[in-house]
Amino acid sequence: MDSDDQIDIRGRLRAHATRELTIARLTMPDDWQAELRAMLQAERVPSALWARGSDTRLFMESFAIFFVATMMFLI
Numbered sequence: 001m002d003s004d005d006q007i008d009i010r011g012r013l014r015a016h017a018t019r020e021l022t023i024a025r026l027t028m029p030d031d032w033q034a035e036l037r038a039m040l041q042a043e044r045v046p047s048a049l050w051a052r053g054s055d056t057r058l059f060m061e062s063f064a065i066f067f068v069a070t071m072m073f074l075i
Helices: 011-027 032-043 055-074
Strands: none
Touching: none
16 A cells, blocks of 8 residues: 555544534533533432342342252252
């Protein structure tokens, strides 16, 4: 490949990053810090112990399957 044919993509990447940053700034709400704090606070609310997808429920379901399989093997 000839060196004249090589494309320097650094400038294109910088321009793309600049465009992405501008778009992010334009779509950002005026009070973005308060909105971020509210969203993080909502995620920190502890879920119920037996809620679907909780680690405790997954462990108990896995243990129940293992226990039943073991009992079937022993019988």
